[in-house]
Amino acid sequence: xxxxxxxxxxxxxxxxxxxxxxxxxxxxxxxxxxxxxxxxxxxxxxxxxxxxxxxxxxxxxxxxxxxxxxxxxxxxxxxxxxxxxxxxxxxxxxxxxxxxxxxxxxxxxxxxx
Amino acid sequence: xxxxxxxxxxxxxxxxxxxxxxxxxxxxxxxxxxxxxxxxxxxxxxxxxxxxxxxxxxxxxxxxxxxxxxxxxxxxxxxxxxxxxxxxxxxxxxxxxxxxxxxxxxxxxxxxxx
Numbered sequence: 001x002x003x004x005x006x007x008x009x010x011x012x013x014x015x016x017x018x019x020x021x022x023x024x025x026x027x028x029x030x031x032x033x034x035x036x037x038x039x040x041x042x043x044x045x046x047x048x049x050x051x052x053x054x055x056x057x058x059x060x061x062x063x064x065x066x067x068x069x070x071x072x073x074x075x076x077x078x079x080x081x082x083x084x085x086x087x088x089x090x091x092x093x094x095x096x097x098x099x100x101x102x103x104x105x106x107x108x109x110x111x112x113x
Numbered sequence: 114x115x116x117x118x119x120x121x122x123x124x125x126x127x128x129x130x131x132x133x134x135x136x137x138x139x140x141x142x143x144x145x146x147x148x149x150x151x152x153x154x155x156x157x158x159x160x161x162x163x164x165x166x167x168x169x170x171x172x173x174x175x176x177x178x179x180x181x182x183x184x185x186x187x188x189x190x191x192x193x194x195x196x197x198x199x200x201x202x203x204x205x206x207x208x209x210x211x212x213x214x215x216x217x218x219x220x221x222x223x224x225x226x227x
Contacts, residue, residue, distance in 0.1 A: 032213055043117075043204050043218035044156065051213075087155060093213070099169070100146060101206075101216060103155030 004088045009108040012082075018075040020107050022088030025069040030093045033064060034101070035073045037084040037109075044087065044103075047073065051093070078111045085109075117219035119205050125225045126195055133191045134222045138207030145188050146216060147180055148204040149173065156204050162188060163210060195226045 005023040012018040024033065032051050036044040048055055048062045050071070055062045061074040075082055087106040118137045126132050138145050144163050148156035159178070160170045164185035174180075177195075182188040192199055202223050206216040 034215075036218075041202075041223075043206075043221045046215055046217055049213055049215065085155075099144070099161060099214070100148075100158035100171075101156070102158070106155060 004090060004104055006086070006088055006104065006107045008105065009110070011110050011112055012075075012078045014080060014111050014113050015077055018078040018082065018109055018111070020073040020075075020086050020088075020109060021070065022073070023070045024088070024090050027068050027090050028092075029068075031090045032093060033062065033068075033071050034089045034091055035060070035062065036087045036089065036101075036103075037082075038087070038106070039081075039084045045084075047086075078109075080111050080113060083109060083111045117205055117207050117217055119203075119219040119222050121222060122220060123223050123225075125227065127227050128195060128197060130195055131191065131193045132195060132224065133189050134203055134205075134224075136188045136190070136205030136207075136219060138187070138205070139217060142207035142209050142217075143185070144208045144210055144214070144216075145182055146206040146208070147188070147190050148206065150202040150204060150221070151200075156202075159190075192224075195224075197226050200224055200226045 034049040035047040038044045050062045064071045085106040120135045146161040147159040150156040162182040177193045180190045202221045204221045206218045208214045208216045
């Protein structure tokens with residue numbers, strides 16, 4: 001699976017947009033980009049995923065660059081409850097590949113009041 | 114649909130004892146994964162099932178670890194002769210095969226081996 005690179009930590013003011021970058025320069029054409037987050041002492045929570053196009057759901061937006069080598073997760077109006085470790089993961093689409101998620105170290109996002 | 118559940122949520126045991134954890138996946142999901150997470154690290158894959166078949170095991174899954182999913186529904190993870198290094202959060206996730214196959218995680222079982 002392609003490796004991902006994320007900043008170790010970021011701060012964001014409450015009510016502002018949080019933009020979390022992820023570099024996945026070795027991604028192949030049949031790999032999805034997934035984002036999960038993990039609030040302290042809880043299980044990881046699925047946020048969003050995408051292949052080529054930008055995606056939006058009730059939690060966040062995912063912007064994938066045209067060359068697919070990087071992406072940005074956007075939390076439009078961060079709240080204190082969004083403080084968590086955010087993981088960017090790339091994962092193959094096809095069934096013959098490894099199915100597990102490979103987590104890196106993630107980005108610790110701290111939303112400040 | 115209540116999501117993935119895990120029991121117990123916390124377990125304290127003495128070194129050398131056996132422990133067993135249970136995971137109940139989302140009902141229509143045919144795949145079930147086990148991960149382990151130590152302090153300050155991201156989750157690491159241990160093993161996964163498709164229905165009742167165990168399809169892959171990580172090198173992390175030593176011979177003291179065994180996982181089952183006998184009827185393709187709930188799963189158990191047993192650790193025999195626990196060691197202090199087994200102290201970790203054990204996470205279960207489930208998914209439905211096909212397409213992007215999003216995995217949904219349970220709350221985890223935190224194990225402390227004294």
